[in-house]
Amino acid sequence: MRLLLNALLTTMATSRVGRVGIIGGGVGGCSAAKTISNALGSAVEVTVYEIGRGPGGRAATRRTREFPGLHVNHGAPTAQIVTEEGRKAIEAAGGEEVNGGHGTLNSSTGEFQEKEEGGWLFVGEGGVMGNLAASLIEGTGAKVKTKYNSMVRGLERTANGDDGSWILRNGAGEILGEADWLVVAGSGVAHPRWTATFGNEPPLVEAAKALGDSQLDSSLKTIASQTAAPVIAVFFVLSGSEAQRWLDLPFKVAKIEGNEVLGKVMIQMTGEEGNEVAVVLHSSRAFAETNKGVYGSTSSAKRVGGAKSDKGKEDELNAMMLEALAEIPQIPEVPMTCKYGPVLHRWGNAFVVGEGLSRENSMCRDAKVAFCGDYVETDAPLSSIECALLAGKQTGEAIVKEIKGGA
Numbered sequence: 001m002r003l004l005l006n007a008l009l010t011t012m013a014t015s016r017v018g019r020v021g022i023i024g025g026g027v028g029g030c031s032a033a034k035t036i037s038n039a040l041g042s043a044v045e046v047t048v049y050e051i052g053r054g055p056g057g058r059a060a061t062r063r064t065r066e067f068p069g070l071h072v073n074h075g076a077p078t079a080q081i082v083t084e085e086g087r088k089a090i091e092a093a094g095g096e097e098v099n100g101g102h103g104t105l106n107s108s109t110g111e112f113q114e115k116e117e118g119g120w121l122f123v124g125e126g127g128v129m130g131n132l133a134a135s136l137i138e139g140t141g142a143k144v145k146t147k148y149n150s151m152v153r154g155l156e157r158t159a160n161g162d163d164g165s166w167i168l169r170n171g172a173g174e175i176l177g178e179a180d181w182l183v184v185a186g187s188g189v190a191h192p193r194w195t196a197t198f199g200n201e202p203p204l205v206e207a208a209k210a211l212g213d214s215q216l217d218s219s220l221k222t223i224a225s226q227t228a229a230p231v232i233a234v235f236f237v238l239s240g241s242e243a244q245r246w247l248d249l250p251f252k253v254a255k256i257e258g259n260e261v262l263g264k265v266m267i268q269m270t271g272e273e274g275n276e277v278a279v280v281l282h283s284s285r286a287f288a289e290t291n292k293g294v295y296g297s298t299s300s301a302k303r304v305g306g307a308k309s310d311k312g313k314e315d316e317l318n319a320m321m322l323e324a325l326a327e328i329p330q331i332p333e334v335p336m337t338c339k340y341g342p343v344l345h346r347w348g349n350a351f352v353v354g355e356g357l358s359r360e361n362s363m364c365r366d367a368k369v370a371f372c373g374d375y376v377e378t379d380a381p382l383s384s385i386e387c388a389l390l391a392g393k394q395t396g397e398a399i400v401k402e403i404k405g406g407a
């Protein structure tokens with residue numbers, strides 16, 4: 001059997017049997033890319049299109065040219081893993097298990113309580129969350145093409161079934177690439193929230209109108225029913241004795257209880273010598289919801305997508321979150337000048353809310369569209385890194401099966 005498979009793959013390697021275009025270089029898209037590329041090697045051309053400057057998505061790590069050694073996990077601080085399959089997947093992405101310093105912080109008393117949640121906690125290699133997605137496509141011999149700073153803003157399929165291909169376009173209408181299979185790993189191109197930001201119909205919804213594919217229509221209906229919980233992140237970096245005051249606190253990741261503005265506070269080691277501290281604040285969902293229209297000047301939505309943000313409002317929210325932090329007893333004062341920041345970043349779609357897209361509808365065979373990411377049903381909870389990892393694997397495996405079946 002193995003010999004037969006190897007012979008098939010060798011034949012396939014000499015004649016390319018498929019092109020897979022993946023929209024989104026988060027953990028989900030990179031997990032799918034790795035699965036497909038590892039199974040089919042050079043027989044398939046896998047391209048990841050990503051708005052950001054690199055992979056990671058909501059599990060990305062902010063860096064700055066100004067201070068080359070700095071890295072700040074401004075999205076997901078850790079991954080809670082609850083399944084054995086998820087544990088294997090995150091280990092394969094170079095994930096490192098962490099323990100201790102996770103719990104709740106009472107915002108009136110400043111008291112921290114350590115809380116063990118079920119499962120295991122992981123971070124990316126070296127504590128860098130962005131390394132999870134990066135190691136999936138950059139390591140292990142996977143040959144995946146990446147197109148960063150590339151936002152897919154137009155989609156069309158030339159025909160249904162085997163004869164057609166997907167055409168991916170940028171905002172100027174130019175062709176970014178073509179693919180036989182399209183993997184939607186960032187649900188934005190398929191979700192009505194696209195219209196609120198960019199004005200026109202979501203590209204996949206527009207393309208689906210011409211296809212008349214009932215399964216794709218049903219998938220799009222489920223995606224449209226999902227909503228998103230936003231989070232505003234504010235982060236800054238300190239060094240020397242100012243960093244030490246934060247290191248003396250008993251927590252690394254604390255959920256803040258009883259605070260209308262803040263939801264979480266994280267303390268991370270950073271810097272070229274690993275002795276500086278990044279403090280990351282996540283707002284409460286309610287605070288982010290009542291303060292819309294602010295993205296942060298370096299956000300991808302603003303940089304590549306052209307979404308408008310209000311700088312005055314950005315400074316105001318930044319100040320409000322820092323004030324809320326200062327009111328918590330025992331929290332060190334934030335100096336007037338930090339080594340870096342405070343920087344604000346809005347995660348408009350931090351968490352998916354609603355029903356997950358079913359496994360069955362994550363694979364639309366006739367339209368040759370597949371979906372993956374933390375909005376797709378897996379054995380892990382929706383809206384988690386584990387879910388994104390497993391959904392990427394499951395969708396990747398389904399595409400491999402289709403490509404092999406048709407070869």
Ligand SMILES: Cc1cc2nc3c(=O)[nH]c(=O)nc-3n(C[C@H](O)[C@H](O)[C@H](O)COP(=O)(O)OP(=O)(O)OC[C@H]3O[C@@H](n4cnc5c(N)ncnc54)[C@H](O)[C@@H]3O)c2cc1C
Nearest residue numbers: 024026027028051057058076152186373374383384385388
């Ligand atoms: C503030 C915050 C805190 C979190 N905390 C946790 C936590 O503690 N534990 C946990 O497990 N999870 C947490 N999460 C959730 C976790 O980060 C996500 O579940 C996971 O990263 C989702 O991965 P994904 O690949 O499905 O989606 P994403 O990471 O969103 O990846 C999708 C990618 O697609 C790109 N993209 C979208 N549209 C286009 C387009 N048109 N063209 C090109 N590229 C496009 C985006 O830029 C993005 O990089 C948190 C998230 C946030 C924001």
